[in-house]
Amino acid sequence: MSYSRHQLIALLRKHGIAPTHQRLEIANVLFSRCEHLAADQILTLVNERHAETSKATVYNTLNLFRDCGLIREVIVDPKRVFYDPNTQPHHHLYNVDTGEITDIPADDLTVSGMPELPPGMVTEGVDIVVRIRAL
Amino acid sequence: MSYSRHQLIALLRKHGIAPTHQRLEIANVLFSRCEHLAADQILTLVNERHAETSKATVYNTLNLFRDCGLIREVIVDPKRVFYDPNTQPHHHLYNVDTGEITDIPADDLTVSGMPELPPGMVTEGVDIVVRIRAL
DNA sequence: GCCAAAGATTGGACTTTGTCTAATCCCCGG
DNA sequence: CCGGGGATTAGACAAAGTCCAATCTTTGGC
Ligand SMILES: [Mn+2]
Ligand SMILES: [Mn+2]
Ligand SMILES: [Zn+2]
Ligand SMILES: [Zn+2]
Numbered sequence: 021m022s023y024s025r026h027q028l029i030a031l032l033r034k035h036g037i038a039p040t041h042q043r044l045e046i047a048n049v050l051f052s053r054c055e056h057l058a059a060d061q062i063l064t065l066v067n068e069r070h071a072e073t074s075k076a077t078v079y080n081t082l083n084l085f086r087d088c089g090l091i092r093e094v095i096v097d098p099k100r101v102f103y104d105p106n107t108q109p110h111h112h113l114y115n116v117d118t119g120e121i122t123d124i125p126a127d128d129l130t131v132s133g134m135p136e137l138p139p140g141m142v143t144e145g146v147d148i149v150v151r152i153r154a155l
Numbered sequence: 156m157s158y159s160r161h162q163l164i165a166l167l168r169k170h171g172i173a174p175t176h177q178r179l180e181i182a183n184v185l186f187s188r189c190e191h192l193a194a195d196q197i198l199t200l201v202n203e204r205h206a207e208t209s210k211a212t213v214y215n216t217l218n219l220f221r222d223c224g225l226i227r228e229v230i231v232d233p234k235r236v237f238y239d240p241n242t243q244p245h246h247h248l249y250n251v252d253t254g255e256i257t258d259i260p261a262d263d264l265t266v267s268g269m270p271e272l273p274p275g276m277v278t279e280g281v282d283i284v285v286r287i288r289a290l
Numbered sequence: 291g292c293c294a295a296a297g298a299t300t301g302g303a304c305t306t307t308g309t310c311t312a313a314t315c316c317c318c319g320g
Numbered sequence: 321c322c323g324g325g326g327a328t329t330a331g332a333c334a335a336a337g338t339c340c341a342a343t344c345t346t347t348g349g350c
Contacts, residue, residue, distance in 0.1 A: 040316085040327065059307075074329050079308060095284075098228065098236045099337090100307065113270070116279060128268045135248070135259055137287055144251060144286040149230075151279040152272055173346075175298065194336075209300050214337060216298095234308095235336065 022052050035088040042066075042073045046081045047090075056094055056102040056112075056121040094121060096149050111148040124150065157187050170223040177201075177208045181216045182225075191229055191237040191247075191256040229256060231284050246283040259285065 023031070028047050029039045037043065049065045050057065057065070063078045082103055085091045094102040096114045102121060111124040129148055137143065158166070163182050164174045172178065184200045185192065192200070198213045217238055220226045229237040231249045237256060246259040264283060272278065 038317095038326075042328070076309085076330080077328055080328080093233070095230055095233050098230050101233045113272075115276075124270055128270055130267050131283065132265045132267070133263045134285065135263055137248075140289060141250075141287045142290060144288045147284045147286065148266065149282045149284075150269065151282065152276045153279045154275060155277055173297075175345075177299070211301080211338085212299055 021054065023048065031090070035085075035090045037084065037088055037090070042077050043081050043084075045073060046078065047085070050085075050091060050103060050105045054105055056104050058100040058102050060100070062103070095147070096121065109145070111150070113150050113152055116151050116153050124148070156189065158183065166225070170220075170225045172219065172223055172225070177212050178216050178219075180208060181213065182220070185220075185226060185238060185240045189240055191239050193235045193237050195235070197238070230282070231256065244280070246285070248285050248287055251286050251288050259283070 025044065028044050028051070031051070032039045032043060032047060045066045046062060049062055059078055059082055062082070063073070063075055066073045066078065082091070086093060086103070089107060092104050092107050094104050094112060096102070096112060097119060106123065109126040111126065111129050113122040113124055114120075115122075131146060131148070134143075134146075160179065163179050163186070166186070167174045167178060167182060180201045181197060184197055194213055194217055197217070198208070198210055201208045201213065217226070221228055221238070224242060227239050227242050229239050229247060231237070231247060232254060241258065244261040246261065246264050248257040248259055249255075250257075266281060266283070269278075269281075
């Protein structure tokens with residue numbers, strides 16, 4: 021679960037991302053704890069020891085990581101985007117009361133009856149969100 | 156597809172909503188065109204003829220309609236919430252290039268292998284978003 | 291129909307999430 | 321040990337949405 025500094029450097033390099041101090045800090049936060057974190061949580065965590073990463077860099081970096089396929093976005097909360105270090109196809113359980121997001125392995129859930137796509141269109145992904153609630 | 160004034164009044168009353176002028180205008184926009192509209196699009200449409208509904212009222216009303224089960228939210232675009240006059244279980248095709256949202260009837264798509272829920276939890280709904288793209 | 295109370299609407303200030311910009315900084319290749 | 325391209329930054333900016341206190345409507349009882 022915990023990555024060494026040069027494992028993180030290798031991970032970024034593999035995705036064509038130059039490893040800077042800030043990017044490594046952000047990657048470390050994302051990959052060490054395997055949770056679904058929002059930008060402002062990442063900003064806080066990264067500056068926990070001593071402040072050294074700006075808000076702009078956190079947003080820049082998350083967008084870069086996303087564009088390079090290192091992480092993916094999870095769109096369940098209309099208020100903020102969550103970032104998921106797990107880019108394997110999988111789905112999410114969303115507790116609407118607490119906001120907690122839990123993974124559902126892809127092979128547990130099967131979807132059948134996918135509609136025909138308009139010609140010239142390809143599927144980029146299928147996201148399933150199971151909204152749950154207490155009671 | 157088009158509702159008369161007192162059909163709309165009956166619809167609101169059935170959901171325990173007092174029918175005011177503004178609420179009827181908003182309901183009319185939502186139910187006459189069966190699209191997935193965002194708050195600011197609804198604000199524009201409702202004030203097309205002559206301005207008479209404020210931004211605050213549009214947001215208040217959409218939240219009220221949602222809480223009363225008259226409409227539902229569609230969370231696919233991190234930038235804004237879309238409102239869906241169709242509250243029957245169904246799913247969505249989301250064109251990530253254009254932002255276009257299309258319905259997928261619930262019976263077309265079947266999900267199997269739903270995970271056990273933690274005890275005391277109930278499923279509020281299952282949302283499937285098929286993200287598509289040109290090419 | 292009339293009136294008061296309860297509820298709805300409003301402009302505008304405010305908050306939150308995220309983007310942009312132009313100045314500065316850093317780091318790597320030659 | 322440079323020089324230059326890329327990265328970082330503070331802070332301004334933008335968009336979506338909420339909140340508030342003042343005002344306006346609706347409604348139910350008479
Ligand atoms: Mn550090
Ligand atoms: Mn009108
Ligand atoms: Zn996940
Ligand atoms: Zn729909």
